[in-house]
Amino acid sequence: MTGRSPRSDPAAIKGLVVAAALARGAGSVAVAPANPDAGARERMRDAFARGDFATWGYADGYARAACDPEHILAGAKSVICIALPYATPPPRRAPLQGRVSNYAWSRDYHLRLRALLAHLAAIVDEAAGAAVTAIACDTKPLAERAFAARAGLGWIGKHTNLIAARDGSFVFLGEIVTTLELPPDAPLRKTCGSCSRCVDACPTGALRGDYTIDASRCIADLTQRTDAIPRELRAMIGDWVWGCDVCQDVCPPTQRAGARGDEGMSAIDATVAAPPLVDLLRLRSGEFKRRYRRTAMGWRGSAVLRRNAAVALGNALDRSSVPALAASLRDDPHAMVRGHAAWALGRIASPPALEALRVRQSLETDESVRDEIALALEPFANRTPLGTA
Ligand code: B12
Numbered sequence: 555m556t557g558r559s560p561r562s563d564p565a566a567i568k569g570l571v572v573a574a575a576l577a578r579g580a581g582s583v584a585v586a587p588a589n590p591d592a593g594a595r596e597r598m599r600d601a602f603a604r605g606d607f608a609t610w611g612y613a614d615g616y617a618r619a620a621c622d623p624e625h626i627l628a629g630a631k632s633v634i635c636i637a638l639p640y641a642t643p644p645p646r647r648a649p650l651q652g653r654v655s656n657y658a659w660s661r662d663y664h665l666r667l668r669a670l671l672a673h674l675a676a677i678v679d680e681a682a683g684a685a686v687t688a689i690a691c692d693t694k695p696l697a698e699r700a701f702a703a704r705a706g707l708g709w710i711g712k713h714t715n716l717i718a719a720r721d722g723s724f725v726f727l728g729e730i731v732t733t734l735e736l737p738p739d740a741p742l743r744k745t746c747g748s749c750s751r752c753v754d755a756c757p758t759g760a761l762r763g764d765y766t767i768d769a770s771r772c773i774a775d776l777t778q779r780t781d782a783i784p785r786e787l788r789a790m791i792g793d794w795v796w797g798c799d800v801c802q803d804v805c806p807p808t809q810r811a812g813a814r815g816d817e818g819m820s821a822i823d824a825t826v827a828a829p830p831l832v833d834l835l836r837l838r839s840g841e842f843k844r845r846y847r848r849t850a851m852g853w854r855g856s857a858v859l860r861r862n863a864a865v866a867l868g869n870a871l872d873r874s875s876v877p878a879l880a881a882s883l884r885d886d887p888h889a890m891v892r893g894h895a896a897w898a899l900g901r902i903a904s905p906p907a908l909e910a911l912r913v914r915q916s917l918e919t920d921e922s923v924r925d926e927i928a929l930a931l932e933p934f935a936n937r938t939p940l941g942t943a
Contacts, residue, residue, distance in 0.1 A: 564735060564736045564737060567681045567734065567736065568736045568737055570677055570678075571583065571634055571674050571677055571730070574673065574674055574677055575636055575670070579638060579639075579670070579818070580637065580638055581637050581638065581639040581720060581814065582707050582720065583635070583707075584707045584739040585632050585633070585634050585635070585705055586632070586635060586702075587631070587704075587738045588631050590622040591621045591697065591700050592621070593700075594620075594697045595617050597766075598616075598617035598621065598697070602616075604768075605768075609770045609775055616695055619695040620697040621697050623731045625696075626688050627688040627731045627732070629733040630732065631732065631733055631735040632731075632734060632736040633730070633732075634674070634729065634730040634732065634736065635698075635701055635707050635728075636670065636671065636727065636728045637708065637718045637721060637725035638666070638725060638728065639721040639722075639724060639725050639815050639819075640657060640663065640724050640726055640815040640819040641722070641808075641811065641813045641819075642659075642813050643813050643820075644827075645824055645827040645828045648828075650872060651830050651831065652793055652794070652796075652829050652830075653792070653793045653794045654795060654797065654829070654851070655774065655796060655798055655799050656799055657724075657726070657850060658796050658850045658851045659826055659849070660815075660819045660822060662848055662852070663726050664691060666818060667728045668689065668691055668728075671689040671690075671728045675688075675730050675732075678730065682734060686734050687730050687731065687733075688730075688731045688732075689728070689729065690729045691728040691729070698716075699714070699715070699727065703741060704741055706740050706742050709742050709744040709745060709746075710765060712750060712752055713753075713756075713761055713805060714766070715802060717805065717807050717808065719742065721811050722802075722808030723802045723807075724808060746765075750763050751805065751806065752802070752804055752805055755800050755801060755803075756801055757773065757791070757792060758772065758776070758790045760772040760773075761801060773791055773794050773800070774797045774798050776791060777791070778796075778797075778854055781890065782894070782922070783861070783865060788897060789869060789901075791865055792866070793870065795834060796851050826846065826849060829859075832875055832878040834860065834862075835860055835867065835878050835879070835895075836860075836878065836881075837860055837863075838856060839855075842855070842856035842859065864891060864895045864898045865897070867879060868897055868899075868901040872902075875898075876899065876904060876906050879898050879899050879907070880895075880899065880906070882895040883895040883899060883910060883911070883914050889920040892926075893923045894926070896911060896914070896926040896930045897926055900931065900933075903933075903934065911931050914927060915928070
């Protein structure tokens, strides 16, 4: 015993937090100074000026707030950054089952991470003898990846995710901002070097290779947006129905790290992790809530998932899905879903698929769906309906 209480010893408080975080599943913990990150702000401003985050409506005010932890806690001096590994083995998938990103197939990570952060913040407050913390994870304006990189938790890769030195990029980030001046850790001097596997593998060309992303092309963004997915990008989405892991799956340090998520990160069940697409296309609100309310897929509502199922079926080009798509085009209460079902039927273009489109053409009252039907039928406009000649 030194006789020194943690209250007067920032290094001891840091030690307590690190030990408690690791004991509860964190892969790494490190501390960054909380002064404004001018470099990150500059990068964000450039990104917004290029329109990289146009679908998110971010503006300079967001960059200013996100790069200055004062906006979360007045008098902030340190940011304790936590990386929580979540990679778990992918589920087995049969044909016509959709692909869901690893981050979304488990119990909603926000609940786990916020509980961990609250626990750690209580330890700091207790040791300091006062309320000296605020927690952040995802929803507050804080450049989480920038502060994690500054703390040396890892480096930001060309896929723009933070790659933790030991755990790869499949890590969630969370922070405890505090007015205590804790001993900071040093940033890693690391980059992706000449590796560009993520850039080459990205199905939509969202990654530029200079550590920037056009988020409006990212499949994670496309599958979460609440309006129509641009037609020219739909075929590139493949069988993803929520999020996308391609850039991380091919990332060498992430591959080397392997499956480092614990039991709590594994898939809730097979229907959530690899949903049968026809079943997903028929999903209505009650069943949606029952199935997805505990996951990070629950917040956008059921129509978005039905739309994504229609796109994935259009990409699967399997004629057995035509009756379900035709029923969706006829009956789905959401015009956006009917429109994407029309697109999928046009892609499959079997005689029954084209017939369903023609029948619906004269009955559909929503203009956007009528446009989708017309575009789907356009390549076949001058042809006798197949199978009827
Ligand atoms: C909006 C958002 C999205 C959007 C936009 C993505 C994006 N690239 O920003 C969408 C829906 C596309 C998305 C997708 C994903 N997301 Co997201 N997302 C967010 C959220 C809520 C805000 C991010 C934000 O402010 N973006 C605006 C840009 C301008 O800011 P930025 O991300 O901080 O990026 C800048 C800085 O990092 C800067 N930078 C600063 N300093 C430095 C220094 C160097 C050397 C370099 C190179 C760069 C750099 O570079 C960027 C400039 O463009 C964060 C949580 C948060 N509050 O940070 C989670 C978050 C970034 N997402 C996360 C995850 C897990 C994902 C997905 C993997 C989910 C999935 N599988 O589908 C994908 C990954 C897609 C990708 N390749 O980026 C994790 C990332 C964890 C990690 N290891 O990095 C976060 C941190 C959530 C969390 N708490 O864990 N996401």
